[in-house]
Amino acid sequence: MAHEPELRILNPSRYTVAWIAPLEIEVQAALQMLDQVHPGRFPASSGDKYVYHAGEICGHAVIIATFAAGQPYGTNSTTSLASHIKHYFPNLRVGLLVGVAAGFPNFSCSPPRDIRLGDVLVALAVGNDPAILPYGLGKQIGATKFEPLRYGHSLPQTADIIRSAIAKIKASELI
The missing domain is CATH 3.40.50.1580 (Nucleoside phosphorylase domain)
Incomplete structure (x- = not known):
């Protein structure tokens, strides 16, 4: 053995x-x-x-x-x-x-936000909007009714170290 x-x-x-x-x-x-x-x-x-x-x-x-x-x-x-x-x-x-x-594609904004497999998404708050939003398409209620979901609760602000890294990346784009 x-x-x-x-x-x-x-x-x-x-x-x-x-x-x-x-x-x-x-x-x-x-x-x-x-x-x-x-x-x-x-x-x-x-x-x-x-x-x-x-x-x-x-x-x-x-x-x-x-x-x-x-x-x-x-x-x-x-x-x-x-x-x-x-x-x-x-x-x-x-x-x-x-x-x-799923990501959050938005083709109506300029430039369009087209998120695909392989892309990296990092959450960063804009104005008073939260950085991260739970998202779902909806839920089935009974046998025949479907209720679409919208924004639920928001999650805490992105950690300082991540926001600092985002600022560094954004600054590097200007060089």
Whole structure:
């Protein structure tokens, strides 16, 4: 009988970037982005609901998280996963939700905002409008009625470090 090697225990305090990839295909793409994979596992206790991939991108210690197999995707599942991540990894500086879900195209503005797969969206508040808006097309009510949804509640302002990075990128465009 072959003896399996014991996996190294990874330290959750080391990781500063969380990458949430809800779908399996998104996790597979995320794993391909790692410069280095950190083999091992994180310590687990009875209250833990998720396991994570770990590695590095450009010197940043990154965890990649996804839903449990069979878990329905959507805002509730994403919120639950994000809450666990925030609790489990105490030194996170940035959290990213990366996926192939719907963006906010707007062809009526000038220039048109055409968001496609592969584009990167970063939330930045404009005036009194919130930076991030939960969005859905609507919900089915009973067998025959459909209620379109509009803007729901807004999420907190984008973190200062991200807004600072946006300012740096915008300034670089002028050079």
